[in-house]
Amino acid sequence: MKKLLVAAAALVIGAGAAMADPLEGLWRTAKDDHGDSGLIKVAPCGNQLCGKLIKSFDSSGKEKASTMIGRNIISETQHKGGGIYKGKVYAPDRDKTYSSKLRLSGDTLDVSGCVFGICRNGGTWKRVN
Numbered sequence: 286m287k288k289l290l291v292a293a294a295a296l297v298i299g300a301g302a303a304m305a306d307p308l309e310g311l312w313r314t315a316k317d318d319h320g321d322s323g324l325i326k327v328a329p330c331g332n333q334l335c336g337k338l339i340k341s342f343d344s345s346g347k348e349k350a351s352t353m354i355g356r357n358i359i360s361e362t363q364h365k366g367g368g369i370y371k372g373k374v375y376a377p378d379r380d381k382t383y384s385s386k387l388r389l390s391g392d393t394l395d396v397s398g399c400v401f402g403i404c405r406n407g408g409t410w411k412r413v414n
């Protein structure tokens with residue numbers, strides 16, 4: 286009986302560790318200063334989360350070529366509890382990396398960040414199914 290309880294406990298702990306973080310998946314960014322947006326794939330990178338740009342779109346929503354494809358837009362990101370994530374976010378339109386605060390609520394992600402005391406609202410990203 287004792288062995289059965291230990292095995293069950295190990296199974297529950299292992300299953301919890303294997304669960305995906307709610308931030309993982311595909312996200313469509315808000316439009317930037319030029320009206321462009323992107324598709325970001327968020328996945329684990331070590332013990333943190335990163336988000337790579339996998340597609341870029343022009344202001345009309347048409348896919349376009351970009352030298353930024355494959356670049357981490359989100360990096361060094363960790364869950365802080367209550368749907369809040371902190372890390373770094375890169376803004377291609379301004380070529381700046383911001384200390385970020387991401388607020389996850391269902392299928393929306395509010396993105397903001399600061400660099401040298403200058404803060405920016407990155408808008409609301411939407412989960413893509």
